[in-house]
Amino acid sequence: MATQACPACGTLHDVGIYVSGKRIRCRACGIPFTVQRAESLVAARAFRSRHAVIRQPSRPFQPPARSSARQRKAADTTPSGGSLFVPGYQIKEMLGKGGMGRVYRALQVSLDRWVAIKVLNEDLAKHHSFIRRFEKESGALASLNHPNIIAIYDRGCHEGVYYFVMEYVGGPSLRRRMHDGLKVRECVQIMSTLCKAVAHAHRRSVIHRDIKPENVLFTEEGVLKVADFGLANIIAPDGRWELTRTRVSMGTVNYMAPEQRRDAKHVDGRADIYSLGVIFYEMLTGEFPVGRFQPPSRLRPGLDPRLDRIVMRMLESQPSRRPQNADLIAATLDSWLQEAGKPEANRQGAASADSGQSTSPRTSGRPR
Incomplete structure (x- = not known):
């Protein structure tokens, strides 16, 4: 069977019934692409090889000059090799890039403050579906007002460049802190x-779907900020999931709930809770919960077994067996922090979290 991957999303298609040059549409992301049959490519290479003409160079060969690291970085800080211009902002440097776009640090001239500007990749800006997804991310951020979620300031389109402006976070990521x-x-x-x-976010019908340590940032003052709602799913008031296509797996595999790997469209907040459980397990043990994984206390001696129960429930394969509300998990963890902060005599045998000693756990409420 002749197969070819969609250049936009990577979905494999059976192209055996098509001839090279045929335009077909990806069944997953909807983006059209041109069929390139392998045998046609081989024949073309063979033809060029048979008819190749060996030419003597008219002058000695000179290897191309190597660009400096600074030049390469400067060339990579614009979406298409030219200068990036967003009215009202001075672009300073690129902070990172991904499948959807690039993020730049910029100065907002009117308020003299640092901001982050996310720009949709130029090739994706030609397709309406990706423009809608990009605008959905900014809309998701705009609907949220929380001290631990990155705030959005503005969005727009200038000369075909789609962008939105958000809060700049200058501290490390959770990945760095874990390291x-x-x-x-x-x-x-x-x-x-x-x-x-x-x-x-869940109370406002926004499901993140890509929670991982790289998307958790800290300000220079140490305030946590959840970032990158590029894969966020917004549930409409009538209960419909918007934009994401059925049977498409979206997210980062190591942090995805089992049901999200099968069908990213019809997941709810419990998929985010699973991702949080993976992060919690990784923070406590330094390992991923893969296969038949052990409770965290087996890998970190002295860890309070009460934390085992919380983590293992968050990582249940069946959504119905996980905690159904992230607020309840937070309340349980806050109770643990209060209990762990009490003097030893008042803990009634509860384990000390950082002393490396383990005693019989005190019965506590578990998230439901």
Whole structure:
């Protein structure tokens, strides 16, 4: 069977019934592309090889001059090699790039403050479906007003360049903080804050669907911010899921709930709770919960078994068996923090989170 991947989303298509040059539409993302049969490519190469003419160079060969790292970085900070211009902002540098677009640090001239500007990739800006998805991300951010979610300031289109302006976060990502090492109490505090931010989004019918350490940022003052709602699913008032196509798997595989891998469209907030569970497990143990994984306390001796129960329930394969509300997880973690912060004599045998000692856990409420 002759197959070819969609250049936009990577979905494989059976192109055996088509001739090279035929335009077909991707069944997953809807973007049209041109069929290139493998045998046609081989024949074309063979023809060029048979008819190739060997020419003597008219002058000695000179290897191309290597560009400096600074020149390469400068060339890579614009969407199409030219200068990027957004009215009212001075673009300073590119912060990162992904499948949908690039993010730049910029100065907002009118208010003299740093902002982040996300720009839709030029090739994707030619397709209405990707423009809608890009605008959906800015709309999702605009509907949320929470101290631990990145705020959006503006959006627009200038000379074919689609962009939106959001809060700039200059501190490290959660990935960096995990690499540097986290105490158990820090892990619990971070997870509690994350759960509260995600619960706020869920109350406004926004499902993130791509929660991972790279999308959790910290300001220079240490305030946590959830970022990158590029795959967010917005549930309409009548209960319909908008924009995402059925049977498309979207997100980062290591952090995706089982049901999200099968069908990203029909997931709800419990898929985000699973992703949070993966992050929590990884923060506590430094490993991914893959296959028949052990409770965190088996990998981190001295860890309070009560945290095991919370993490393992968040990682249940069946959505109905997970905590149904991120707010309840946050409340349970806050209770654990209060209990762990009490003097030893008043804990009634509860385990100390950071001392490395484990005692019989005190019965506590579990998230439901």
